[in-house]
Amino acid sequence: MELVGGRWNNWSGGVRCTPRHVIAPREEVELAAAIRTATGCVRAPGTGHSFTPVCASDDTMLDLAAFRGLLAADTAAQTATFSAATPLWAVGPALHAKGLALANMGDIDRQTLAGVVATGTHGTGRTLGSLSAQVSGFRLITADGEVLNCSADENPEVFELGRVSIGTFGVMSQITIKALPAYRLVERNFALPIEELFERLDSLIAENRHFEFFWFPYANKAVCKSLNLTEDDAPAPRSAEEMYARGEASGLLYMNTFAAINEVLPFAPFLLEWTHRLFSRLMPGPDKVRWSYEIFPSPRTVRFNEMEYAIAIEDGPACLKEVVRTIRAKRINTGFPIEYRTVKGDDIPLSPFYGRDSATVAVHQYRSVNTEALFSACEAIFRQFGGRPHWGKRHTRTAAELEQIYPHYDRFVRMRAQLDPKGRFLNAHLRALFG
Numbered sequence: 001m002e003l004v005g006g007r008w009n010n011w012s013g014g015v016r017c018t019p020r021h022v023i024a025p026r027e028e029v030e031l032a033a034a035i036r037t038a039t040g041c042v043r044a045p046g047t048g049h050s051f052t053p054v055c056a057s058d059d060t061m062l063d064l065a066a067f068r069g070l071l072a073a074d075t076a077a078q079t080a081t082f083s084a085a086t087p088l089w090a091v092g093p094a095l096h097a098k099g100l101a102l103a104n105m106g107d108i109d110r111q112t113l114a115g116v117v118a119t120g121t122h123g124t125g126r127t128l129g130s131l132s133a134q135v136s137g138f139r140l141i142t143a144d145g146e147v148l149n150c151s152a153d154e155n156p157e158v159f160e161l162g163r164v165s166i167g168t169f170g171v172m173s174q175i176t177i178k179a180l181p182a183y184r185l186v187e188r189n190f191a192l193p194i195e196e197l198f199e200r201l202d203s204l205i206a207e208n209r210h211f212e213f214f215w216f217p218y219a220n221k222a223v224c225k226s227l228n229l230t231e232d233d234a235p236a237p238r239s240a241e242e243m244y245a246r247g248e249a250s251g252l253l254y255m256n257t258f259a260a261i262n263e264v265l266p267f268a269p270f271l272l273e274w275t276h277r278l279f280s281r282l283m284p285g286p287d288k289v290r291w292s293y294e295i296f297p298s299p300r301t302v303r304f305n306e307m308e309y310a311i312a313i314e315d316g317p318a319c320l321k322e323v324v325r326t327i328r329a330k331r332i333n334t335g336f337p338i339e340y341r342t343v344k345g346d347d348i349p350l351s352p353f354y355g356r357d358s359a360t361v362a363v364h365q366y367r368s369v370n371t372e373a374l375f376s377a378c379e380a381i382f383r384q385f386g387g388r389p390h391w392g393k394r395h396t397r398t399a400a401e402l403e404q405i406y407p408h409y410d411r412f413v414r415m416r417a418q419l420d421p422k423g424r425f426l427n428a429h430l431r432a433l434f435g
């Protein structure tokens with residue numbers, strides 16, 4: 001965990017705090033003692049890739065850098081147990097060495113396993129759940145320093161509710177995750193006119209293991225990406241060090257051009273149509289075959305803020321069309337595309353995908369650009385479509401609204417209060433939502 005001048009900030013720079021104490025326990029007993037004796041609000045950040053202030057604390061922050069690495073893998077049962085703060089760029093290669101792989105991943109691999117599980121982070125694929133849905137067990141250190149093993153058999157209610165808990169139940173020290181035999185994927189990128197995309201959307205989603213698209217809202221073509229299983233040869237698998245370096249690679253021509261245009265665009269709205277058409281043309285990359293953990297994540301070096309909502313899958317297209325219609329009608333300035341993905345429904349009470357197969361619609365704004373116009377216009381639409389916010393991405397929902405959109409919200413809040421009666425894991429943002 002990196003502090004600059006005593007200050008912590010998230011990836012986008014939009015969330016900042018100045019913790020009075022930073023504690024870096026080396027093992028679980030030290031972690032339990034640190035939690036028991038810490039003063040004020042205690043937060044354990046992952047790598048700070050959430051856009052919401054879920055990690056912020058001006059009191060105590062826990063640095064879990066020592067909680068990394070593969071602890072056990074059971075190839076027959078296809079499960080693996082990791083120290084909770086293992087970054088995803090290290091998870092893929094460690095599983096691969098055991099002949100295993102995660103069933104799905106999101107756009108990047110910079111986050112920690114605990115961080116993605118805590119917020120219900122997801123990739124795309126109609127038949128594939130979020131990373132939280134792949135969890136089969138975890139060890140949780142509660143506010144009084146007690147260590148709980150949580151799974152379908154032990155502390156089953158904490159397990160059921162705690163797979164998406166935004167770090168409010170305690171600190172996870174280990175996570176056991178379901179895996180698949182290692183596999184290769186072929187990636188295809190192509191642009192489609194918007195009308196054709198919507199005509200073919202259901203079959204594109206049904207016929208590809210993973211399908212997603214990016215729509216620059218002032219362009220009339222979408223950039224589509226599919227991933228499917230293949231037996232074709234892939235280059236030699238990358239090591240954890242190589243995966244780390246790849247994700248940090250800066251200075252790529254496309255990224256530099258994208259950043260430069262995003263610097264200029266707020267002052268040159270007349271360039272919107274031109275840049276959106278240009279990026280729709282430039283964005284589709286070449287087809288390729290890679291081991292799964294290499295092909296899911298891409299480097300994301302141009303920083304932004306993001307809002308993403310999960311909508312019932314059948315309402316996804318109408319919701320997206322309304323988002324684009326509104327952006328155009330209000331002439332909202334953004335240099336980023338809208339990302340559209342699908343996620344299988346799950347049984348995790350506070351998961352955005354609880355009880356329904358979902359489409360996710362994500363809007364982004366360059367990090368130095370005010371997000372208000374774009375995010376408030378889009379959130380009004382997401383609300384109208386019964387959307388549920390991604391916990392790590394910007395939203396303004398209140399506790400009263402969450403109670404309406406999550407049938408088991410009350411159970412979650414009761415369990416949180418039982419595990420942490422004094423609310424030591426709550427900062428102001430979390431207290432307003434779950435206190």
Ligand SMILES: Cc1cc2nc3c(=O)[nH]c(=O)nc-3n(C[C@H](O)[C@H](O)[C@H](O)COP(=O)(O)OP(=O)(O)OC[C@H]3O[C@@H](n4cnc5c(N)ncnc54)[C@H](O)[C@@H]3O)c2cc1C
Pocket residue numbers: 011043044045046047048049050051054055064084085105106107108110111112113114115116117118119120121122123166167168170171172173300390391392393
């Ligand atoms: C460039 C970029 C791309 C992204 N792509 C995707 C994507 O494709 N799909 C998607 O769904 N999301 C995506 N996200 C969002 C991101 O995956 C989530 O915000 C995720 O939670 C970040 O993980 P992190 O390790 O940085 O956790 P943080 O943001 O640091 O923390 C998130 C939450 O996890 C909790 N937490 C962390 N460690 C522990 C622990 N040991 N025990 C208990 N709680 C803990 C924290 O307290 C906090 O509440 C993206 C974000 C960025 C910046």
